[in-house]
Amino acid sequence: GAGVSQSPSNKVTEKGKDVELRCDPISGHTALYWYRQRLGQGLEFLIYFQGNSAPDKSGLPSDRFSAERTGESVSTLTIQRTQQEDSAVYLCASSSGTGHLLQYFGPGTRLTVT
């Protein structure tokens, strides 16, 4: 069956530009998560959606970061006025919602800010 997909797979942008990263979760998964992983580092939690609501946005690094989810499906992570420190792999995961520890990850979007 189809897994979690993310697009684009790679994004190179100039400092100061806005970017949108897309996540398509596994069909029927009510929970969706965004993480960031810098090179050689661990997972950094960004935000969690249950349905279309985000009970916890505490991981978003600054007000330049925002995310939304529509139709209890697709989610978009938007980074405004990108900075070089935003360079990382952005990972999306989904779960059935009954088991947060059983998360299925997408391949990630590698963002490079020049």
Next chain:
Amino acid sequence: DAKTTQPPSMDCAEGRAANLPCNHSTISGNEYVYWYRQIHSQGPQYIIHGLKNNETNEMASLIITEDRKSSTLILPHATLRDTAVYYCIVRVAGYSGAGSYQLTFGKGTKLSVIP
């Protein structure tokens, strides 16, 4: 969450069984053992989980000691594609309180499968 300890690295010959240990001596009765792996340049991948009985799926087997203080992930016939960092996590399943949805990994074990 119970703390876990894993060796930083291991080698395994291709075609042989890879046995990855994890110590979790402070595990409590309602905590599960989960294993994930992360292949270079890919997202983390769930492998298997268990509470106290041994578990097997199409990817691996999980052996948990009777006292539950340690476990071993077994990849029965390692291939080059199994080269990855393997993470052992101990968490209460079904808990929906604050932070329960944040997946965090320790250092893990870097498994290198050698041709």
